Amino acid sequence: MNGFNRRRAALCLLVLTLGLLCAVTAAGTLLAGQAMVTDFTRKNLPPCVPFLFGTDWMGRDMLSRTLTGLSLSIRIGLLTAAVSAGIALLVGACSALLGGWVDGALSWFVDLVMGIPHILLVILISLAFGKGFAGVVAGVALSHWTSLARVVRGEVLQVRAMPYVQVAEKLGLSRWAILRRHLLPHLLPQFLTGLVLLFPHAILHEASVTFLGFGLPPEQPAIGVILSESMGYLTTGKWWLAVFPGLSLVGVVVLFALLADQLRRLLDPASVHE
Amino acid sequence: MRRFFSLSLAALVALGPLSGCGGGPAQEQEGGVGKDQVVIAMPTTSEPEAGFDPAYGWGAGEHVHEPLIQSTLTVTNADLTIGYDLATGVTASQDGLTWTVTIRDDVVFTDGVPLTAADVAFTYNTVKEASSVNDFTMLDYAEAVDDTTVIFHMATPFSIWPYTMANVGIVPEHAYDPATYGQNPIGSGRYLLKQWDRGQQVILAANPDYYGQAPQMKQVTILFLEEDAAFLAVQAGQADVAYTSATYSEQDPAGYVLAAYTSVDNRGFNLPVIQGALTGDVLVRRAINIGIDRQEMIDHVLSGYGTPAYSVCDGLPWYSEASEVAYDPAAAAALLEQAGWVLGADGVREKDGERAELNLLYPTGDSVRQALCADFGNQLGELGISCTIEGVGWDTAYDRALTQPLIWGWGAHTPMELYNLYHTEEDTGSARYSPYANAAVDEWMDQALACTDLEQSYALWQKAQWDGTAGVTQDGDIPWVWLVNVDHLYWVRAGLQVAQQKIHPHGHGWSIVNNVDQWSWT
Numbered sequence: 001m002n003g004f005n006r007r008r009a010a011l012c013l014l015v016l017t018l019g020l021l022c023a024v025t026a027a028g029t030l031l032a033g034q035a036m037v038t039d040f041t042r043k044n045l046p047p048c049v050p051f052l053f054g055t056d057w058m059g060r061d062m063l064s065r066t067l068t069g070l071s072l073s074i075r076i077g078l079l080t081a082a083v084s085a086g087i088a089l090l091v092g093a094c095s096a097l098l099g100g101w102v103d104g105a106l107s108w109f110v111d112l113v114m115g116i117p118h119i120l121l122v123i124l125i126s127l128a129f130g131k132g133f134a135g136v137v138a139g140v141a142l143s144h145w146t147s148l149a150r151v152v153r154g155e156v157l158q159v160r161a162m163p164y165v166q167v168a169e170k171l172g173l174s175r176w177a178i179l180r181r182h183l184l185p186h187l188l189p190q191f192l193t194g195l196v197l198l199f200p201h202a203i204l205h206e207a208s209v210t211f212l213g214f215g216l217p218p219e220q221p222a223i224g225v226i227l228s229e230s231m232g233y234l235t236t237g238k239w240w241l242a243v244f245p246g247l248s249l250v251g252v253v254v255l256f257a258l259l260a261d262q263l264r265r266l267l268d269p270a271s272v273h274e
Numbered sequence: 275m276r277r278f279f280s281l282s283l284a285a286l287v288a289l290g291p292l293s294g295c296g297g298g299p300a301q302e303q304e305g306g307v308g309k310d311q312v313v314i315a316m317p318t319t320s321e322p323e324a325g326f327d328p329a330y331g332w333g334a335g336e337h338v339h340e341p342l343i344q345s346t347l348t349v350t351n352a353d354l355t356i357g358y359d360l361a362t363g364v365t366a367s368q369d370g371l372t373w374t375v376t377i378r379d380d381v382v383f384t385d386g387v388p389l390t391a392a393d394v395a396f397t398y399n400t401v402k403e404a405s406s407v408n409d410f411t412m413l414d415y416a417e418a419v420d421d422t423t424v425i426f427h428m429a430t431p432f433s434i435w436p437y438t439m440a441n442v443g444i445v446p447e448h449a450y451d452p453a454t455y456g457q458n459p460i461g462s463g464r465y466l467l468k469q470w471d472r473g474q475q476v477i478l479a480a481n482p483d484y485y486g487q488a489p490q491m492k493q494v495t496i497l498f499l500e501e502d503a504a505f506l507a508v509q510a511g512q513a514d515v516a517y518t519s520a521t522y523s524e525q526d527p528a529g530y531v532l533a534a535y536t537s538v539d540n541r542g543f544n545l546p547v548i549q550g551a552l553t554g555d556v557l558v559r560r561a562i563n564i565g566i567d568r569q570e571m572i573d574h575v576l577s578g579y580g581t582p583a584y585s586v587c588d589g590l591p592w593y594s595e596a597s598e599v600a601y602d603p604a605a606a607a608a609l610l611e612q613a614g615w616v617l618g619a620d621g622v623r624e625k626d627g628e629r630a631e632l633n634l635l636y637p638t639g640d641s642v643r644q645a646l647c648a649d650f651g652n653q654l655g656e657l658g659i660s661c662t663i664e665g666v667g668w669d670t671a672y673d674r675a676l677t678q679p680l681i682w683g684w685g686a687h688t689p690m691e692l693y694n695l696y697h698t699e700e701d702t703g704s705a706r707y708s709p710y711a712n713a714a715v716d717e718w719m720d721q722a723l724a725c726t727d728l729e730q731s732y733a734l735w736q737k738a739q740w741d742g743t744a745g746v747t748q749d750g751d752i753p754w755v756w757l758v759n760v761d762h763l764y765w766v767r768a769g770l771q772v773a774q775q776k777i778h779p780h781g782h783g784w785s786i787v788n789n790v791d792q793w794s795w796t
Contacts, residue, residue: 038648038651038652041574057641058644058648213638218639218665219664219665229641232501236522
């Protein structure tokens, strides 16, 4: 194990998971055309060599559909997590730095959003944005920032009270300089971990809201659509329509969780020297 | 690692509750108990939201069926001609503006009060005011002349009034309260409502005072189930008859046989007649009509359970045989060439630099229409028309269909459907559901409605479809292309004799029980 400490192991795992996720995204994008092809001469085939995940009632290749669905989910996850994290950073930082009534108002707003059941909020926002891609992205992005905003606010408040920040203030550094030099570098590990952890959450909610019919359109090979369609065929024994896409979704979620864990291990001062 | 597990668990939990439970049958019951009862599983959408009130959709509307609990003046026979229920005679005046109907004098409501012409007049005047699903603008008012004679004063001539009379259940004037009647209906039909557990089941019991032949089935229980739950009910032996679809047709539940009833429950696309659009060219529409292999579609999508559709009213008395066409891809290609659409290098036809492309719409949540839409798109692809498919909700589908082809389902026991699809509307100058107008077609339908003899009106409806020079068939304008009539499939417990069915209309629900009183066990 010489030279292969936990930090390096974490780095390897990080690269591996990132590589896998990139491969899924690339494969899905390349197979997007094939995922839409219907061929009724090969309908309802169980998993076999040419069709590893089987085919559905319209003869569509479930492997292509699953990969395309996952790739779509990952891209939606990236977009929504980035937007959500951006909102969280802005709200959290403003709340902590401006203090006073702004802090009170923003904290109240965070509590308000957190008080509404997640899935309900996603559905309502998605509907308001006309469903589809825009609806799902808006719904997930505008409802998932609250926890991270609280974390950011807490971190900023904590760091602001640190002696070195106090000294910097006394030395006459501008607010912007303090934010850039002292606050943001300290926030980065928490923020990045929070951002990556938003991915699986966002992907699951995208799949759920699509499953319920309030998300992506039914002709799109999204995981939620695939699972929703499979429900009508389970009682006739076509298990492959739900099992493989469902497991793949869980797999991608686990990969993202693994990614976040390794990232935290690499960035967190408590474990950085392991 | 804990986080992995919690997230994996979250994934399962997030999707778990969404799987939905079909909700089992409301009661554990072995089929055929007592040999005079029957348990039937119908779709959840068959449960009448507003109850069993004819004024609020019971028996009428999009999914037409006999109201069972109430009597009607007329009935449709097995060949879809008109027979009598309460009526003993129906005559129309020469100008078509007055219909005189005489009724039986031996009919009593289930509360013991005799049914008179006053009840009939009251019913029709009520549904005219209140009906939320049917159009009664052709009726001015109904009037009871004596206890057994009612006169309908029409606002406009309406030769097919007997078909409307076959759907309107007669309610008692003395016991009708619109607020409660739907839940506690009193009628004079073959059955009375014994129990209604909303969201679960309806139990009908034979009316002991029924004036006609006493029902053989003394009790009819209707369960409202999702399709997979209906199949599970069959597997568990809890239903004697259960609706199903081609998806399940390869299954083989022990003790049941698969019954397929022919229907006029058709599926077809509107081809918007818009100048400049691909479907605006009549040659293209004709090419599509003969370039579609309907039998292949039936074999692929419906597992063989269907018949080719050539019109909205195949097999009904007003159907024009000129509608039928043979599959001829070579002739279809020639028509497209004639229209100027030539094959490009990628297999898609082009004309003046424009590609032959169509975006086909289907209603979301209907897997059969989705598959038909995909198959239709594939077949058009072979003709050189590139197609994409898109699911739309009914909230936007009607508007979208005004510019793009949408797959529809129609098929009613009245020629009025031809009028609704092909006749121009005054305010828009175009047909209601898809852009189209032809004065000759309108004229034949206007004549058909004004005709005083129902039998003669059939010929006029046929001429509206094709009169030798104009119409809506292959040699005419072909503004809609009809694909298939979907057989209505049911699991039927061995030993149950389901009486001969009329051609089922659109809607896979109550039609099956139109004659449940004549069913029997062997």
